[in-house]
Amino acid sequence: MCVSMSLSTTLSDSQATSSQEPTTVEKLRGLPWSIFSNAANTVFAQFTFFGSVFVLFLSDLGMSKAQIGFLLSLLPFSGLVALFIAPAVARFGYKRTYITFFTLRKFITAGLLLTPWVLSRYGRETMVLYVTLIVAGFALARAVAETGVYPWIQEYIPNSVRGKYSATNSIYTTLTGLLAVGVAGFTLGYFSGLTGYMVLIAAGVFFGLLSAWAATFIPGGAPDRSPGRQASLMRDMLATLRDANFLRYLMGAALITLGTVPMGSFLPLFMQEQVGLAASHIVLIQSGTLVGTLLSSLAWGWAADRYGSKPVMISGLTLKLLLPVAWFLMPRHSPLSLPVALGIAVVVGISDIGWAIGAGRLLFVSVVPPDKKMAYMAVHYAWVGVVGGLSQLAGGWLLSLSANLQGQVAGFTLDPYTPLFALAFILLLGCLWLLLGMRADNVYGVGQFAGMFFRGNPFLAVNALVRYYAARDERAAVSVTERLGQAKSPLAVDELLTALRDPRFNVRFEAIISIARMPPEDRLIQALIDVLNGTELALGGVAAWALGRMGDPRAIEPLHAALDSPYHSIRAHAARALGALHDTSAVPILLARLPVEQDKGLQMAYASALGNIRAREALEPILKLMYATQNEGARLELALSVARITGDEHTFVQLVRQMRDDPGTAAAQALAAFRRRLQRLRSGPEAELAALEAAEGAFARGHLHEGAQRLAALLHQLPSTWFEEHGGQVLAECARRLEESGESRQEYLLLALHLLPLSLTPP
Template sequence: MTAASELTDYAKLRRMPFYYAYSVLTATAVLCGVGAPLVLFAAELGIDKDRIGLIGGILPLFQILGIASIPVVLRFGTKRLSALALLARYLFLLPLFAAPMFIDAPNVVFLLIFGAVICYAIGRTLSEVSVIPWSQEFLPRLVRGQISGNLAIAYLPVALIGSLLIQRWLDGQEGIERFYPVFAFGIIVGIAGALCLFGMPGGAPRPTTRTARDALAQLKVPLRDRNFLAFLYSSGSQFLVHSALAVFLLLFFRERLGISSGQIVLMAALIPVGSAAGSYAAGWFIDRHGTRAIRITLQSLQVAMLLGLPFIHPELPVVEFLAGMVFFLFGFLVQGAMVAGNIYMLNYVPPADRESYMALAYSSDGIFGGGLTVIAGVLVQYFEHNAFVVGTTQFGGYEVLFFVTALVTISSAAVFALLKEEGATGVRDFLGQFSTGNPLRALWGIQRSSSFTSEQRRRDLVYGFGGTGSTLAKDELISALSDPSFDVRHEAIRALGRLPPTPKAIRALETILDYEGLIELQYAALDSLGQLQSRPSAGKIAGFLADANPLLRSRAARSLGDIRDETHLPALRQMLDEDRDIDCRLAAASALGKYRDRDSIPALVAIYCAQVTDTHAVSEPRSKVVLLAIAKILGIEEKFARNWRREQRMPGYCLPGLLTRLAQNIDSVDTAKRARRVALEAAAAELGTGPTAASLSALRALRPDLAASRHADALLVIALLDGTTAIDNAHPALMILLAIAARQVLRQPTGSATK
């Protein structure tokens, strides 16, 4: 299909039911035909484990034919070839029905099963090597992870019911012939799945004038792509682990733990349960974060599971529960990791060369999963007869296999970490989302946000996302920035400011700053960027210091104070001195306090004096903004705020005690100092809720003591005293600040500077 006739995403999504039906029916056929029943069928016919490993490895091994099938795929088209090959492969399973007739001749039985599986593998290869590149054509890129998860969920009930029925049938009947109905049902369902392929879009023959030799020569393109070659190893080694465990995990529980074939089939139903959960979870996260972090995380957990398997033994009281958990985790971790690899390939492979790239990948997986699975069978067979003991644990064939596959998984994850993936989240950042806030609450809210909701409900959800403190919700909040509701957008901006900072969230907030005219949204974005302390945004924020709107100017100043980028300190000093709006000057004062800008003390004192002498009702609370800024610069913010709150609750209770404690820091040996100390104590004793003139005079009398101090803040406290000389009856807030600041200077005359 040419680029000009490329289907729209809407057209592709309309045909997805055919893809779901094909996938579910085909997976059901595998469950009944060449899954656990075939392994158990071969074991009951007396075939040795190494030969069972060979049978299990044939399917992936024959994937190497995918390379040779490239000319056929180009010639006949992916739809036609995949459907016909899928139909044919189930007919090749008919010799299985004849195998029990030769039960007394194990070699003949093996050859019958082996030959049937070889023919099945050829049809499977031709079908899948066509579907894989075709899927890049009909799967919308943005929801590939979601579709993978939906497929697993759709197959889940079929797998559970089918496994339960198979278990009941196998355990309720006797004789090898009890496997016949299972195989027959699998063949019929598989043919139905093949017919569904004809309802899917695309898949036409690719216009080409190349010969078969030319088509095969195109393999040099992926073979020269070092990044893709690294992917081939990572994908193939993970496929090897999947292929080996799919066979020998069943035999491990059957032979080591003595679980019956029927029970194993039932427990094996937890594999598709885990696969459904793993595929859905992996797909959901992949659409948001890319594939790297998800795959590496899942593979790390695989290693932990594999290293724990040798320690499961029949004497454990919950051994059957553990066996079920292992099957579930195997499906969850391995299938989830493979979904990540498949989506990476679909996203990475160039469409013009998809047949050569994907055929090579398919064949490479076959070499790993087929050829090396055969070696795994030999390994198990050898060490089962040559076991060794480590500590109290005996290591036979299965234990050695688990250890080796753990090493292979580690290498697979390490190589995948080196692959190129634009825009992907790193492993540390991905896992960090689960270590901050409440990730479970965030995930629950994300699921609820996808349903139909009213404006108020959407606003409540967005508000709740901010309360989770988890960056898992950042994509929903960023999406909410485009909500038709102004209130939802405003709440989303505020919520982003309450989450841990991420580059994506910061970029989204910066775009809001360009919404000229939407002052409330710009104001909220300035506030959130300040809370996130986004230094890269400081330049854009500083641009609002000259905005015509005083609200935006003041908010920009406060946000710069949160960020504390020294580059913009001069602009804030200028705003403090020159801005025509008093609220903007107070915002600059607050920001300079956060900067702890010592040079701005004189200007701050001047603004305080102007506000405290103003008779306007709002002037007095404005003055406290300046006092708090000065307290921050002097490093006594917490003491000042705590004592002022106490004074507010109980007027006349806190301030006298502060003055008394300050007097105790004055040397009483010197006569002049002793007189100042006595005067301060007397003023403190008489101070209540009335005028403060006497106590203020006693404080100012301490100027010589402050000047004699070598404390780094001594000159700043003197500037505060001198700057307020025009005030006769000081507000208690100023008295508290002076008392705490003076005590700090006199208490540590040789201390280090308060930065």
């Protein structure tokens, strides 16, 4: 009585509010109450109609599988009433309808507590009729309540957090469910006969009423009493039959329901009869499902909000395909039976919550228009109810037909449940094929979504994502941003984009460097282009460098535009980036600017870019710039550009490293390699070989100046026709400069040693 009065008072207060939709702040404030209500209702569900407890209760009452299937079918079949009561529910109010009938069904459930008395007083047939009436009454009240709750759910959960809400709700309900399953298993093991079931049902009713009380604090769900609403609802319900995407969704829901509901409903009996598990162990198997749900809820919810509903839904459905095969192949009457069953149950939990979050979000966000939610939800609920009821009947009927199936084929055990598993696999496969064609809100395709977990290092990425949101200061944020780039995983893209907009300069700087490590991706490329074209000069040049490092041709056009930037640093980085991209279309621009440019940094950038592009026409201006440049490091970079155009970058860099450690020996070894090649390609150049051996000997003794002079003389002595044209051009320049400066201009010595063997041509 007190509970009813409290509910009525709260309800009347809430319905007195405006019929306008609640604000987002009000919705967010109500979500914890929704989660609390769902958690309390989980206890009710596990202890009464929706867990293994109820199936085992009916079995212990002596009911046949067909009778159990019939009773279970009443729950979904009652959903048909949604088609007829939808207008009345809208007028009465979604919230008021839900809470009224949600509360009523708990009192109806309390009638199950009289079952042992009815059985002992009036016999089995009357007891079956009594339980049937209780289940039917509960099913009807449930159907009316859920006709109101689905439009209400679409209203009070903001789409922006729908996946996160689903995941959080799943975690709390799963933890509650784990506790409930543990209590149920202990209770059934402790009490004998029907006493344990009565204790659980009584506790379930209490938690059910607590759930109804909590739901009164959720906003929204006001009555819709607009004129002509009833006729409009009927028209809208008929219009749903012309919505191809909605019909595809309904067909997919039908296939997965027909495939999984019978298998799930009769799984406790399969475990008891074929696998040989005790009732208390069968109830504990649900804990495996709940653990799988708990472990994966946040990941599925996060993925649904970020990447869209469809990839999550299809991923969950694909996992479900494995389950019939796994149940069929599991060991029976073995010490391994329970551990294996628990392991499979974990996968069940992972797949169930993936499907539930993906399909539920898809329904509310992409399939059902918000302005027609009552009509669409009524049709959806009625359809799912009909299919769910048929699935229960079909499951019981199929088990009755295959009751005598026993034997082995190719070492596999056949039993009455084998057709159930086979049907589930076939229907799930059909569902997968059908739903792949759904229109949805997904940012990525299903294949792209799956591929994210096979590109880069997804484990490092996930670890970095968690650390990113936990970073408390700039140093930590910079460090974790670096790790995001090191993961090279598409999973880190959104966080890198967020870091690029961080108010802390060092985090933004690190974000650009980290993005440069990533595989090319549309949003990352565009973000770098935006920074390049922005007003933050300190980052614009770094963004140009990053675009060059990523190597994506989409960066070429904005980099060309950046060549005309008023800022030298951006022009220099843009030129170098175009060189890194090997953009031959930039050669005329760079070639025209190099001889006339006065800024040393830009001169170096243009020359380096032309070297990277391997522009042979740039050899002469680069050689002139190298001769005029005073900085030793800059001259070495220019020599590398020449080597890229006429020789081989890798061997040149190796020679540079060798010359730093022991220049004399390195030079002598390089000349020895050239001598062997010369002897192989040109027979009888006695004078040239003698001059070559003299230079080689001078370098070997560590006489660098003498060696450089002898090498210059050798270069003058060697016929130009022996060398490739551009290589010969560079060698002639090296001869002049070595003769002039000796070993002090090491870049000429390096180029000569590098190009002599590479430019030598056969006669």
